[in-house]
Amino acid sequence: MAPKADPRNKGKVEAVPKLSLLESTFPIWSEVTAANAATAKETPDKFDDPVGLMLPPAAQPFLDAWKRPEELVQNVPNLPVVLTQPLPAPATEQKDGKAIKGAAPPPASRELDGKLWAGHNCFEWLVSVFTSVMSAHKALPQGDYLWELIHPKDPKDGTHMRPASGKYRVRLFIMDTWRTVVIDDRIPVDLFGRPLLVGSRPLQLWPLLLSKAVLKVMVAMRVLDLALPHQVPAFQLLTGWPQEDLLDPLSGVQLAGPSAVGRASLTQRLVSEFPDKFGVTVSHTTRRPREHE
Numbered sequence: 001m002a003p004k005a006d007p008r009n010k011g012k013v014e015a016v017p018k019l020s021l022l023e024s025t026f027p028i029w030s031e032v033t034a035a036n037a038a039t040a041k042e043t044p045d046k047f048d049d050p051v052g053l054m055l056p057p058a059a060q061p062f063l064d065a066w067k068r069p070e071e072l073v074q075n076v077p078n079l080p081v082v083l084t085q086p087l088p089a090p091a092t093e094q095k096d097g098k099a100i101k102g103a104a105p106p107p108a109s110r111e112l113d114g115k116l117w118a119g120h121n122c123f124e125w126l127v128s129v130f131t132s133v134m135s136a137h138k139a140l141p142q143g144d145y146l147w148e149l150i151h152p153k154d155p156k157d158g159t160h161m162r163p164a165s166g167k168y169r170v171r172l173f174i175m176d177t178w179r180t181v182v183i184d185d186r187i188p189v190d191l192f193g194r195p196l197l198v199g200s201r202p203l204q205l206w207p208l209l210l211s212k213a214v215l216k217v218m219v220a221m222r223v224l225d226l227a228l229p230h231q232v233p234a235f236q237l238l239t240g241w242p243q244e245d246l247l248d249p250l251s252g253v254q255l256a257g258p259s260a261v262g263r264a265s266l267t268q269r270l271v272s273e274f275p276d277k278f279g280v281t282v283s284h285t286t287r288r289p290r291e292h293e
Helices: 021-025 030-040 123-136 206-221 233-239 265-272
Strands: 063-069 115-118 168-174 175-182 185-191 199-200
Touching: 030 168, 030 199, 030 206, 115 123, 123 233, 168 206, 168 233, 175 206, 199 206, 206 233
Parallel strands: none
Antiparallel strands: 063 185, 115 199, 168 175
8 A cells, every 4th residue: 555645745846956057067977978969869950059159369350250060171071080090900819810709909099190280379278288188198098088088979989970960078077077068069260261279280170179178168267368278277177187387486586786775785674574485695705604594
């Protein structure tokens, strides 16, 4: 016999858990959700991200139009997501002269076939970040390297798919966890049709898509006008590693000027008021340094 319902709960509506702005904008990454999106039936309608037309202020005057990938190069409707150099043929596991069935396939190549460049100089810092990640490719696990962060992928072989809607999901490390950044494939171009974002020669989609994902996070962080690696945590977004900014500290203060202007008294005052930051040194003397020097 089914238990009777509590009459006190009659007419009450169950509370729906509220999502924070962070969770609704950049939900936590789910492999199941990514796999379902890859196998879902596509719609012919193009996806337009509400934040997909944002550019740094320095690049805005050079913007001529936003184009889809099939419009970037004339007579080339299917631009590749990534081009890599082939790996040397590995020695296959064999038994009695035959390859072992079910052996793990060799890892995909991470050697980029091409060269990165910045469409506008305000993205040169992002080229440096991409290059830094490339230099550490051996330390990044499978699935965490630049173009491997871009979805959808074919569930069978893991190759990138080109959704007709132009909707991509990028996996970025935001607020201490991997999150989903949804973007469209509209690319900003200048008067000559060249992409303004980080591109590659030959032309590939992955740096353009990653640039859009980083820009979307910059918009949310309100740092779209900044353009230095230590001002935007792009390296941490792409790797999940803590980002340490090593800036050259001020090494010393030199007081110059003619005699009898009070340099000695000013020096003594600085040392007495800020003993943890200043000290007196002897630049040239024949005597031994004193204890306070």
